Amino acid sequence: xxxxxxxxxxxPALKEPVNLTVTxxxxxxxxxxMRLGYNHRGIEKGSESRNYIQNIYLTERxxxxxxxxxxxxxxxxxxxxxxxxxxxxxxxxxxxxxELNRIHSHLLWLGVAGHEIGFDTLFMYSWRDREIVMDLxxxxxxxxxxxxxxxxxxxxxxxxxxxxxxILQGISQLEARSQYYxxxxxxxxTFLRRTEGVGKLPKEKAIELCAVGPxxxxxxxxxxxxxxxxxxxxxxxxxxxxxxxxxxxxxxxIVRALEIVESCKMCRxxxxxxxxxxxxxxxxxxxxxxxxxxxxxxxxxxxxxxxRSNGTDRPERLKVRAPTLANIPSVLYSLRGGYIAxxxxxxxxxxxxxxxxxxVILLDTDHGKTKRVMTWEELRQHGMEWYADRKG
Amino acid sequence: xxxxxxxxDKLKGAFGERISELKTxxxxxxFVRVPPSLVKEVIxxxxxxxxxxxxxxxxATDVGEEIEVLYHFLCRGVTVSLRxxxxxxxxxxxxxxxxxxxxxxxxxxxxxxxxxxxxxHPDPRRLVLPEDWPEGVYPLRKExxxxxxxx
Numbered sequence: 001x002x003x004x005x006x007x008x009x010x011x012p013a014l015k016e017p018v019n020l021t022v023t024x025x026x027x028x029x030x031x032x033x034m035r036l037g038y039n040h041r042g043i044e045k046g047s048e049s050r051n052y053i054q055n056i057y058l059t060e061r062x063x064x065x066x067x068x069x070x071x072x073x074x075x076x077x078x079x080x081x082x083x084x085x086x087x088x089x090x091x092x093x094x095x096x097x098x099e100l101n102r103i104h105s106h107l108l109w110l111g112v113a114g115h116e117i118g119f120d121t122l123f124m125y126s127w128r129d130r131e132i133v134m135d136l137x138x139x140x141x142x143x144x145x146x147x148x149x150x151x152x153x154x155x156x157x158x159x160x161x162x163x164x165x166x167i168l169q170g171i172s173q174l175e176a177r178s179q180y181y182x183x184x185x186x187x188x189x190t191f192l193r194r195t196e197g198v199g200k201l202p203k204e205k206a207i208e209l210c211a212v213g214p215x216x217x218x219x220x221x222x223x224x225x226x227x228x229x230x231x232x233x234x235x236x237x238x239x240x241x242x243x244x245x246x247x248x249x250x251x252x253x254i255v256r257a258l259e260i261v262e263s264c265k266m267c268r269x270x271x272x273x274x275x276x277x278x279x280x281x282x283x284x285x286x287x288x289x290x291x292x293x294x295x296x297x298x299x300x301x302x303x304x305x306x307x308r309s310n311g312t313d314r315p316e317r318l319k320v321r322a323p324t325l326a327n328i329p330s331v332l333y334s335l336r337g338g339y340i341a342x343x344x345x346x347x348x349x350x351x352x353x354x355x356x357x358x359x360v361i362l363l364d365t366d367h368g369k370t371k372r373v374m375t376w377e378e379l380r381q382h383g384m385e386w387y388a389d390r391k392g
Numbered sequence: 393x394x395x396x397x398x399x400x401d402k403l404k405g406a407f408g409e410r411i412s413e414l415k416t417x418x419x420x421x422x423f424v425r426v427p428p429s430l431v432k433e434v435i436x437x438x439x440x441x442x443x444x445x446x447x448x449x450x451x452a453t454d455v456g457e458e459i460e461v462l463y464h465f466l467c468r469g470v471t472v473s474l475r476x477x478x479x480x481x482x483x484x485x486x487x488x489x490x491x492x493x494x495x496x497x498x499x500x501x502x503x504x505x506x507x508x509x510x511x512x513h514p515d516p517r518r519l520v521l522p523e524d525w526p527e528g529v530y531p532l533r534k535e536x537x538x539x540x541x542x543x
Contacts, residue, residue, distance in 0.1 A: 036519060036520055037518075037519065037520035037521060037522065040520050040521075042531065042538065044505075044532060045531055045532060045536075045538060046538070049538070080418070207445050207446070208445070208493055208494070209493055209494050210445075210446050210447055210448075210492070210493075210494025210495075223446070223466075228469050229420050229469065229471070291423075292417070293421055293464060293471050293473055295448070295471065302448060304448050304449055304464065306449075306451045306462065306464070308453065316453070317451070317453045319449070319451040319453075321448065321449035321498070325497060325498075325501075326448075326449075326494070328497060329493065329494060329496055329497065
């Protein structure tokens with residue numbers, strides 16, 4: 001006999017809202033279904049009523065973790081529409097921030113993964129080390145989270161010689177730590193026992209279901225936009241695309257740990273070879289009519305923005321597909337046949353980011369009538385009345 | 393020969409006059425327009441003859457009288473964007489999920505947000521809009537205006 005249980009949208013094991021309906025036979029998952037959309041904010045629609053400069057900051061807010069990837073994708077798309085050549089120094093600084101962002105995202109993931117398998121020491125360690133990279137991001141951009149470094153035509157802040165020394169020092173520390181995490185991911189018994197053979201995704205399935213990013217690379221799919229469709233300063237950098245043929249959660253951990261090592265190398269190379277010159281080209285406010293497909297490799301995988309311009313200062317259409325959505329069919333596949341206790345870690349293997357994935361919602365039309373959106377004051381009043389009615 | 397030129401030549405050779413607006417905007421970007429009735433055939437050709445395995449996403453845009461659909465594929469390292477248009481009065485298109493299973497969620501997304509009916513879709517439920525969202529209201533269509541409220 002099988003039982004169906006709902007998990008979420010609000011659940012202690014989930015970090016962001018999503019609803020899973022799990023059909024179980026005993027402890028085994030027979031089938032699993034997912035309902036998305038709890039975090040849809042209408043960003044694609046919102047972009048159509050904002051100008052290109054405002055849209056940089058709107059796309060920045062699609063995701064707090066991979067914000068550099070989103071603004072890079074958007075800015076380079078608009079630059080292509082404008083036929084604007086970005087100064088090489090600008091491209092290098094942009095790439096530096098992309099890679100620092102990736103290190104921070106992967107360390108964050110490692111912590112979450114540790115937490116999901118009950119290995120909170122790993123969580124504490126990796127989030128402590130994540131502070132190193134957060135500090136580096138702050139040194140360059142002035143901010144820790146939404147860093148607002150990208151502009152159409154380049155970047156907003158330069159990297160001084162003083163900063164370069166600090167970054168190199170931070171990178172050395174991170175390199176040592178990432179070696180340690182690589183050891184943990186490949187030898188630590190607790191970690192291995194909870195991740196080895198869990199959440200299996202064979203290579204053929206990863207290809208068939210169009211998985212992307214470290215999740216796909218852990219199943220041996222060698223696809224990385226940085227290598228296959230190079231953007232920013234990646235054509236000038238020397239790096240390897242890291243893959244694993246393990247096809248399980250352990251594989252994703254190993255791939256991410258190896259990617260941290262590669263990213264550290266790239267940051268070092270960017271700092272050492274930083275070309276002299278301007279950091280930003282001047283961009284006009286109006287964009288000639290056209291369309292562009294802009295792609296980057298976000299920390300979670302292939303990210304695409306499609307931008308269509310109509311000659312004004314606002315886009316006609318901005319379409320965003322964040323990597324988490326691309327990985328949903330594959331993660332549902334890899335959950336089937338597993339145990340219910342493994343759901344959090346298998347789901348975490350794609351490093352899900354609901355905010356990225358759900359972009360469009362909150363509207364107030366209800367059968368032609370306007371549904372009321374309460375003000376804070378009204379909500380407060382409503383709350384007091386609600387309790388007064390029930391308590392007398 | 394660069395991959396984008398090769399893909400362009402192959403498509404031209406296989407479909408001739410039936411496809412139009414074939415262009416390479418820059419390295420690794422090919423755009424092509426096909427009539428809605430030919431979409432499945434061209435996608436099958438890309439998959440079987442050119443080794444395409446990956447769909448990046450589907451963009452649907454309200455362009456006035458029509459809804460334009462752009463399928464973004466990855467084929468030999470080139471992003472091939474396959475364009476087709478359907479009338480807005482009766483927007484419907486055949487599903488491509490049986491050919492390329494990775495398209496399943498993207499088709500549901502455009503169905504939700506632009507009201508483009510995907511015929512034969514294996515799982516046509518709502519994807520992103522809430523359960524109490526009114527029928528027949530499609531937020532990404534141009535006639536849908538966002539009301540700004542204070543509060």
